[in-house]
Amino acid sequence: MTGSLIFDPLVPWMVLAVLGAIVLAGTILAVARGLRGWALRGLAGLLVLLALSSPSYQEEDRAPLTDIVILAEDASASQKLSDRAAQTTDSADSLAAQIAARPNTEIRRVTVQDGEGDAGTALMTTIAEALAEEPRARVAGIIALSDGQVHDADRPVTLPAPLHILLSGRGTDWDRRLTVSNAPAFAIIGEPVTLTLRVDDMGTAPGGQTNAPLNISVDGAPPQRFTVPIGEDIDIPLTLPHGGRNVIQFVSPAVDGELTDRNNTALIQMNGVRDRLRVLLVSGEPHNGGRTWRNLLKSDSSVDLVHFTILRPPNKQDGVPVDELSLIAFPTRELFLEKIDDFDLIIFDRYKRRGILPAIYLENVVNYVEKGGAVLVAAGPDFASAQSIYRSPLKRIIPAEPTARVLEESYRPLVNDLGERHPVTADLPDGGDWGRWLRQIDVKRTSGSVVMEGIDERPLLVLDRVGEGRVALLASDHAWLWNRGYEGGGPQLELLRRLAHWMMKEPELEEEALTATATGQAMRIERRTLDETVPDVTITAPDGTQTNLPLNQTAPGKFETTFVGPDIGLYRLMNGEAFSVIGLGPAAPREFEQTIATTTVMEPVTSATNGGILRLENGLPSIRNVREGRPAAGRNWIGLTPRNAFEVRDVRLTPLMPGWLVLLLSSVLIVGAWLREGRR
Structure with a gap:
């Protein structure tokens, strides 16, 4: 039971102050005029002022409340290194028992987890959430057991009591870390990009080690080993081998005694893109389709086009030598012998043998394809004649043989069942509701895959792989009708783009491909194939464990499934002959960037609350009571x-100036002053 004097004025304090000033002025005036009752008049005025202030005596029935101590246990990924988890748990249990044994004290235990994504240890966020659930006036202290590697230490949190950090870990801990920086998301194929790599030894590292081994592998291939200095930035030039996603893995092999090898690996995923597509267009004669080819290729700013056109009509025989027809000698030797490897794609548009390109040049085109080049043949009536380029060294790579028939009738190009599964022709715009073509060259497939058909299901578009290169044959020269919008037109631009990208071996247009897309620790696995069924996909995790999953068909030639990887690292996928790799998680997990226990990060926060940082390996500290504002930590x-x-259970108010008392006393004082002055 406690009591206190309180005031609840009947008028505002400002009015009360003005009335007090009037009473004081009146009293001074009475003194100045020599009135003998000035003291009684002043007491009467003071009594009225006191009555207006309404004083009361308040008695409270109070019940004491317990103090609250928040005990935060760091359970983030870095706390699982070495024996930190057991060290933290045992110390937390002992502290909890010690706090529970204190009189008038409660404990609140909270667990600190990793932040969402790669946010790291969220200690201050956890403490802020715990404080929001407790009355701040009852919090007597905050104790956190952690390795000190806190990633939200700069979060502004007002702490009502001292914060203490008890460090896990050992003073003899050391770790080796590999980091890669300056890694762009995209790089141009064939052009080197420079990455900066660094290997650091942190903590109490063993002496005498100045170099470290380094393994580098691309797309899961066998690694190459190098030796790099420790503690120095190293610039590594890297050239991407192919388009699409390239997964580069850097590994510094684990060393005995280090805390973890989780930060000895860095995964970099870069997309390879082509700078420009270099195309050589060889037109046999001027025609509507040739102009369309040229306009389509020139409209794409990423295409460098060299156009070679034979201007002499086939029916003109004037005896002029072929090499004198052009004003400037065309560099056929440079293009077809010396510079042919500089082109990504060669298009023969209604071209036939005229003696301009000798057999040795066409033989060189065959070698160019076998070494990885690409050739597209747009066949016209000349392809069925005796001067057909099929009757040349190009016969070895062209996937269909002409029958010498040219079919002059209207038909609608159709994608066949195989084409529905092939990425070049699958899901073309408008779903086959295209304008008709008016000519088709009759051919018989000798190799490759027929993905589009024309009159009476005859081959119209044939795709084939030759050596390391690719060849496409379009058995008609009327594709330009789509570009002109004849009977509604058709997807000529999209078809040409897909053809070019397929021949450039772009991963998204591979007909036999296994790909995966990562979202956090989950991956979506996609299998594209020309077959109607596929076996289960085998997933090999970073630790070597394998998982087999069935693939579900989502469209013709497309199969998918999903998988959640339990660990961060490189996963290998195998499905039949298809192979792929993907990295899950960040390239360098934040929890393992710094693994040595430290006081540096949290020292500004603990100092601001008069708290301290102590190491658990030196023993569990004792707990004392300190006054607010005093240093709250010392040696052990x-x-x-x-x-x-406290909690107020009951309140009683007793007025000190009841009305009848004020009236009686003020009347006595006023009458007394009047009598005293009247007797004078």
């Missing part, structure tokens, strides 16, 4: 600030 001890909080 930490302090809590008793809050002396």
